[in-house]
Amino acid sequence: FEQNRFERENDGYRDASIETVRITALWMPIAEVIMGVGTALVLLAGGYGVIRGELSLGTLVAFTVYIGMLFRPIRQTGMMLNSTMQALAAAERIFEVLDARPEVQDRPGAIALKKPTGGIEFENVTFSYDRRNDVVSDFSARIDPGEMVALVGPSGAGKSTLVHLLTRFYEPQEGRVLIDGTDIRDVKLASLRSTIGIAMQNVFVFDSTIRENIAYGNPDASASAIERAARTVQLHDFIAGLPSGYDTPVGERGVALSGGQRQRLALARVVLRDPAILLLDEPTSSLDADTERAMERALDVARRGRTTIVIAHRLWTVHHADRIIVVDGGRIVETAVSSDRESAHDTLVRSGGLYARLYELQFSSETTSADDAGGV
Structure with a gap:
């Protein structure tokens, strides 16, 4: 019984770990693509504006820096995903304990013992x-x-x-x-x-x-x-x-x-x-x-x-x-x-x-x- 229970828990942990790694592996390339596309669009639109004289070169450089600062948290989100999944799993177990109701509880109308003698x-x-x-x-x-x-x-x-x-x-x-x-x-x-x-x-x-x-x-x-x-x-x-x-x-x-x-x-x-x-x-x-x-x-x-x-x-x-x-x-x-x-x-x-x-x-x-x- 204990061996089967241990194997079930291990299987569940393995499946959850694989799923976390899979999501992390997918998220990082997606984040990099989004960052690359975003940077390319900024450079394309900004370069066109600079050529037409509608935008200064300094403004283009500033926007390029801003886009890097914007996408940095997106990249870090993927890094934090594993910790977030672990925290959610731990929170689930904690709430199971907090929500558990004891089998033995006071009956309605229960009384307190007054000066018990120990019989x-x-x-x-x-x-x-x-x-x-x-x-x-x-x-x-x-x-x-x-x-x-x-x-x-x-x-x-x-x-x-x-x-x-x-x-x-x-x-x-x-x-x-x-x-x-x-x-x-x-x-x-x-x-x-x-x-x-x-x-x-x-x-x-x-x-x-x-x-x-x-x-x-x-x-x-x-x-x-x-x-x-x-x-x-x-x-x-x-x-x-x-x-x-x-x-x-x-x-x-x-x-x-x-x-x-x-x-x-x-x-x-x-x-x-x-x-x-x-x-x-x-x-x-x-x-x-x-x-x-x-x-x-x-x-x-x-x-x-x-x-x-x-x-x-x-x-x-x-x-x-x-x-x-x-x-x-x-x-x-x-x-x-x-x-x-x-x-x-x-x-x-x-x-x-x-x-x-x-x-x-x-x-x-x-x-x-x-x-x-x-x-x-």
Whole structure:
């Protein structure tokens, strides 16, 4: 499919380029002929006038110069034709984007969430990207305000899709998603997304100062609020030790920061917005052990008082989750709740199901990697 699409695009580009070259090749000789004929007519008529004494030689020379000046823009038009065609093609694509209407829009009469507490409920949710193969199938779960829930499962199980449905990037074909008992389709998009903070695995840091990068989550935030957010994610001490403090430039894509510092900076953006719901897409997956522990401490502080959903690929990062939901094929296959006697993680490992197999697989892989590193 992609190869055929690529070939179609290439064929279209080739045909357009050939047409542009053809028009340019025709235009330049035509322009030269027009200029030659025009100059010849001026010289013929002017020479005849000079001979009859009706026109001075100076006037003829002036007219000859004028005709050259007149035809110079005509010659340059042919040179500009290629750039004009490219600009028109680019403008067409730009207007396609500007004229596109988003599939997900506010319903008439949509409301704003007032003082959301973060209660979430999925009711028999089914979703398919192609409307043939279900990515999420009859999924139901209730998450209480302030609860930390980990979504665990193999790749393609539907974990990220559930997060996209919660943020209303997509609409479910069946069922509904509720926040504080309100169907999110009845909530204004701006209100819904201001209620949710997302910290993704891949962090983008702008070539600006630390202060401006944190304030990207809330441009109107005060200096004290920015510092408070940095303290929450345990980044303030590092920033305070820099020569320029919060006004330190971080470089292109944050090259002046380590991976863990970039992750915590992104988390500070989310904390600065003070959302009721926090979504974390494995923010510690690419970090070393020491940095991961620092990031986990920052997450423990950041999630206090907030409903938190963690998409977990590394299962040892969810030991302290209040509840673990194991998803496979878009359905819940296992779930466990932490108690005073046993964590949800320990319960699922002891049960010997999919979670236990995934954990054993990862544990064996890490042990093998550690042994190989020790041997080297």
